[in-house]
Amino acid sequence: LIFGWKLLLLLLLLLFLLFLQKLQLTLQHIPPPSMASYISKNGTTHEPDNGSLAKQYGNICTVWIGPIPAVILSGYKAVKEALINHSDDFADRPETPFLKSIVLSNGHTWKQQRRFSVVTMRKLGLGKKGMEHQIEEEAIELVEIFISSAGQPFDPSLHIINSVCNVICAVSFGYRFSVEDKEFLRLMEAIRISLQFGASFFHGVSRLKLRLGGPHKTALSSMEMVFSFAKDEIAKHKEDQTVHEPIDFIDFYLSQMERNKDDPYSTYNEDNLAQCIFDLFIAGTETTATSLQWALLLMATHPDIQEKVYQEMEDVFGSSHSIRYQDRKKLPYTNAVIHEIQRSRYILLFGVPRQTVKDVNLHGFHIPKGAVIAPDLRSVLLDPKEWATPKKFNPNHFLDEDGQFVDREAFLPFGAGARVCPGEQLAKIELFIFFTSLLRAFRFQLPKGVRGVHKKPIIGLTVRPRPYKLCAVPRCSHINN
Numbered sequence: 127l128i129f130g131w132k133l134l135l136l137l138l139l140l141l142f143l144l145f146l147q148k149l150q151l152t153l154q155h156i157p158p159p160s161m162a163s164y165i166s167k168n169g170t171t172h173e174p175d176n177g178s179l180a181k182q183y184g185n186i187c188t189v190w191i192g193p194i195p196a197v198i199l200s201g202y203k204a205v206k207e208a209l210i211n212h213s214d215d216f217a218d219r220p221e222t223p224f225l226k227s228i229v230l231s232n233g234h235t236w237k238q239q240r241r242f243s244v245v246t247m248r249k250l251g252l253g254k255k256g257m258e259h260q261i262e263e264e265a266i267e268l269v270e271i272f273i274s275s276a277g278q279p280f281d282p283s284l285h286i287i288n289s290v291c292n293v294i295c296a297v298s299f300g301y302r303f304s305v306e307d308k309e310f311l312r313l314m315e316a317i318r319i320s321l322q323f324g325a326s327f328f329h330g331v332s333r334l335k336l337r338l339g340g341p342h343k344t345a346l347s348s349m350e351m352v353f354s355f356a357k358d359e360i361a362k363h364k365e366d367q368t369v370h371e372p373i374d375f376i377d378f379y380l381s382q383m384e385r386n387k388d389d390p391y392s393t394y395n396e397d398n399l400a401q402c403i404f405d406l407f408i409a410g411t412e413t414t415a416t417s418l419q420w421a422l423l424l425m426a427t428h429p430d431i432q433e434k435v436y437q438e439m440e441d442v443f444g445s446s447h448s449i450r451y452q453d454r455k456k457l458p459y460t461n462a463v464i465h466e467i468q469r470s471r472y473i474l475l476f477g478v479p480r481q482t483v484k485d486v487n488l489h490g491f492h493i494p495k496g497a498v499i500a501p502d503l504r505s506v507l508l509d510p511k512e513w514a515t516p517k518k519f520n521p522n523h524f525l526d527e528d529g530q531f532v533d534r535e536a537f538l539p540f541g542a543g544a545r546v547c548p549g550e551q552l553a554k555i556e557l558f559i560f561f562t563s564l565l566r567a568f569r570f571q572l573p574k575g576v577r578g579v580h581k582k583p584i585i586g587l588t589v590r591p592r593p594y595k596l597c598a599v600p601r602c603s604h605i606n607n
Contacts (some may be wrong), residue, residue, distance in 0.1 A: 213543030300374035
C-alpha cells in the first residue's frame with residue numbers, strides 16, 4: 127500500500143485522464159472557468175465566490191479542473207436531491223489504483239469498513255474512558271497551556287492542533303502523548319506536510335504540473351511515516367494481547383480481524399487498519415482544529431456574542447459543574463453559536479467528490495454513470511434561500527423566537543446520505559467540549575492596539591484563518607476551579 131507512491135501517483139493521473147476520454151457529460155450548461163483560476167502559484171489564494179458561480183451557470187453545471195470535468199451541485203435544493211433523495215445513486219468515489227480507505231473506497235470494501243468504523247466509534251463513546259472523557263482531559267490540558275500565556279498575545283493554532291491530534295491518538299491507540307514527546311512531534315510534522323501536499327496535489331492536477339521531486343518527495347515520505355507509525359502501534363497492540371479487551375480503535379479492529387479470519391470476503395486486514403488510522407489523523411485533525419481556530423477568532427471579534435455564551439453557561443451551571451456534551455440541550459445559545467461557526471466559516475472548499483453508480487436524471491439534466499460529482503456544501507451553508515443573512519455571523523440562524531435551538535435541514539457541514547462523515551459524532555463532541563471549556567476559563571480578545579483581523583482566509587485542503595494572535599484573559603473563578 128505504501129511502496130511506490132511516486133509510481134502510484136503517476137498511474138492515478140494517467141488512469142484518470144484515460145477515464146475522462148470515455149466520459150461524455152451531457153450537461154447543457156457552458157462550463158465555467160477552470161478551478162485553476164481560483165488558485166495561485168502557491169495554492170493559497172482567495173475563496174471562490176460560489177454564489178456567483180451558481181448565478182452565472184446554474185445550480186448544476188460542469189467545472190473544469192485542468193482537463194478534468196466535474197459536475198458541480200450548488201445550493202441546498204440540488205445537493206439535497208442528489209445526496210439525500212438519490213443517496214445510493216451518488217454513493218461511489220472516483221476510482222484510483224490505491225483507494226482502500228473508508229473515505230475513498232467503493233463497493234464491498236467501503237460498506238464493510240464504514241459499517242465497522244461507525245459501530246466502533248459509537249462503542250468508543252461509551253463508558254468512563256469513552257471518547258468524551260478523553261476529550262475532556264485534553265481540554266483541561268489545553269486550558270493549562272493557555273494559562274501559561276498569562277493573558278499576553280499568543281498564537282493558539284499549534285496548541286489546538288496538538289490537542290485535537292492527541293484526541294485521535296487516544297481514540298486510535300488508547301493513550302495520549304506528551305506534547306513534548308519526540309515521536310508525537312514527528313507524527314505532527316508528518317501530518318502537517320501530508321496535508322500541505324494534498325493542497326499542492328490538487329493545485330498540480332488543476333494545472334497539469336504534478337512534480338514528484340522536492341516538496342512532493344518530502345510529502346510522500348511523510349505519508350509513509352504516518353503509515354509506519356500506525357503499523358508500529360498495531361504491532362504493539364498485538365504483542366500486548368489487548369485484542370480480547372478492546373479499549374481503542376486498533377483493539378476493536380484486531381478483534382474483528384480474528385472473528386473474520388476464515389471469511390474469504392473479509393476486507394479486515396492490517397493494511398486496511400493502517401489506512402483507517404491514516405484517514406482518522408488526516409481527516410480528523412485539520413478539520414476540527416481549523417473550526418476551533420475560527421471559533422476563537424470569531425469570539426475575539428464578537429465580544430458581545432462571547433459574553434452571552436459565557437453568561438448562559440454561568441446561569442445554567444455556575445462555576446462548579448462540568449459541562450458534558452449531553453448538556454448542549456440546556457445551552458441553546460451556546461449550541462447555536464457553535465453551529466453558526468461551522469456554517470459561516472465552513473472549512474472545506476467542496477465536499478469530497480462522488481461518482482454516479484448509474485445514469486441519473488437530476489432536475490432535468492442527464493448525468494451519466496461514472497460522472498465525477500462535486501457537491502458544493504459551502505453553497506448550501508451560504509444559500510440565501512435557506513439563511514436570513516448568509517454572509518454574516520449570526521447565531522440567530524439556529525434559534526427560534528423563544529430563543530430555543532432549532533436544527534436546520536440545510537446545515538450539512540458533514541455531508542449527507544450514504545457518505546456522510548463517519549467521524550461526525552466525534553467532531554461534534556470535540557467542538558462542544560473544547561469550545562465550552564475554553565470560553566468558561568477565558569475571555570478572548572484581540573491584542574491591545576489591534577482593531578481588526580485579515581478577513582481573507584488561507585486556502586489549502588481546508589479554508590483556515592490567517593495566522594493571528596489573541597489574548598486569553600483568565601476568568602479567575604473558573605481557573606481556580
